[in-house]
Amino acid sequence: MHTRRFSQVDVFSAEPCRGNPVAVVVDGEGLGDVAMQAFARWTNLSETTFLLPATTPEADYRVRIFTTDGELPFAGHPTLGSAHAWLEAGNAPRAEGRLVQECAAGLVELRQEEGRWAFAGPPLTRYEPVDDATLARAAAALGIDRSAVLDSSWLVNGPVWIGLRLASAEEVLALQASYSQLGDLFVAVVGPYPADDGAAGVDDRPDFEVRAFMGTGTEDPVTGSFNAGAARWLMDTGQAPETYVAAQGTVLGRAGRVHVRAADGEIWVGGDTTTIVSGTVRL
Template sequence: MPFAGNPVAVVVDGDGLSDEDMQRFATWTNLSETTFLLPPTTDEADYRVRIFTTEGELPFAGHPTIGSAHAWLEAGGTPRTPGRLVQECAQGLVPLRQSDGRWAFAGPGLTRYEPPSPEELGRATRGLGLTPDDVLDASWLVNGPEWLAVRVATADVVLALRPRHAELGDLFVGVVGPHPADDGAPGEDDRPTFEVRAVMGTGAEDPVTGSLNAGLARWLRDTGIAPASYVAAQGTVQGRAGRVHVSEEDGRIWVAGDAVTGVSGTVRL
C-alpha cells in the first residue's frame, strides 16, 4: 500500500555525482535513506547502489535494497538471470530473488554477533523504558548498520514501549516480541509472528528496517525462537503497516517486502 511503509528516494542515474552532491540531496529529501543507482564495477553484479541517510553513507541497508531493485527494474533494468539480481554496494555483493511475487535479499553475514556488555545492555534497557526483568535476551547484530537487539516476552510489550531516546546515546536498538498464534489479523499471509521496533538514540524510530530484520532472523533462528518462515510487523505505533517476510533456506536468511512507486519525476542535481 502506498505511503504505509518506509519511503526511500532512488536516483536512477547517479553517474557523475560527487559524494557531496549525494549527501546534499539525501539531507534534502529528509527520508530514512536515499539511494543512487550506478553501473556495477564487477561482471557479477546487475547494478551498483550507494545508500545515504540524512547524515552519512551506509554500507548496506535492507529496505533501500528492496526499493532500489524495484526502481532499477521499473527504469528498464534487465536481470542477467531471470528472477535473480545481484546488487553491488559498499558491503559487497547482495543476492536478490523473486519470492511469492516479492523481491527478497539475502541477509549479509553478521560481522558482530555477541551479547552486549552490561553497560550497553543497561543503557538500552533504560532507554527503552524497560526493567532488567523485561529483557529475555540481547545480542549485537551488525551487518552494516550496528543494531543491538533486545527480545521481550510479547508483542504488546514492544508496542507499549515509550523510548527515552536521549538515554540511548549512540545506540541503535531493535526490539522484538512474539504475537499470539492467532491474533485475528486478516489473511494467513499477512498475520505477523513477531512485532519489531527500531529505536535510535538520535530521537528517530525507523518504520520498516530490512537490515535489523535480517539480523533478528539469524538470531531468532539460531536460538530456536522463530520458525523457518514468518512475517514480522513493524511501524505499527507510527501508523504504518510494515510487513517483512522472512525465510531461511539452506542456512541463508531471505528478507522480502512489497515495494510500490509513490512519486516519480525529475530532479536537477
C-alpha cells in the same frame, strides 16, 4: 547539473504510504560524494540511494546508500526500493527472477518470491551478547526493567543494531523511548504474537512485532537490516520458525510487513514495494 530520473518508493507494505520510503536517483553516474550527500540531506528521508553501473561482472547494478549524515555500507529497505526502481526503469536482470546488487558491503543477492523481491541478509560482522552496562542503558532508555529483556545480541550487518527480545508483542508496542538516554545506541526490540494468532508465515498475519529506535532520535518505520539480523538470531536460538512475518511501524501508523524465510543457507528478507513518486531531479 543534469536531469536525472528519480523515484520515491514505499517499501515493506502492500498499502501505499504505509511502509518505509526511500528516495532513489536512478541515473546516479557522474555525481560525486558531496552532491550525493547534499541531495540525501535535502530529501530528509532516512535513506537516499544512487544507482550506478556495476564495477564487477557478477553484479547487475551498483548502489550507494546515504542517510542525512553519511554513507551506509548496506541497508535493507533501500536495497529493495533500489531494486524496484532499477527494474521499473526498464532494466532487465541477467538471470530471470534473480538480481545481484553491488554496494559498499559487497555483493547482495536478491530473488523473487511469491511476487515480491527478497534480499539475502549479509553476514553479521558482530554477533554476540550485549554487555551488562550497555544492556542496562538500553533498557533504561526504553523505560523497562532489565529483567524484562529475555535475551540480547549485537546484530551488525552494516548498521550497528542491538537486538532485545521481550516476552510479547504487546510489551513491544507499549515501549516509550527516551532518546536522551538512548544516546548514540541503535536498539531494536522484537516480541511474539500469541501462537494462535495465525499460522506462521501465512499471508500478512504477523508472528512478531518489531520496533527500532535510532540514536538519531527517531523510530524507524520498517527496518530491513535489523530484521535480517534478528531472523538469524531468533532462528539460531529456537525462537522463530524458518518462515515468518514480522510487523513493524504499527505505533507510527504504518503497516510494515517483513517476510522472512530461511532457505539455501541464507536468510531471505522480502517485502512489497510501490512507487509513490516518479519523475526527474536536477543534480
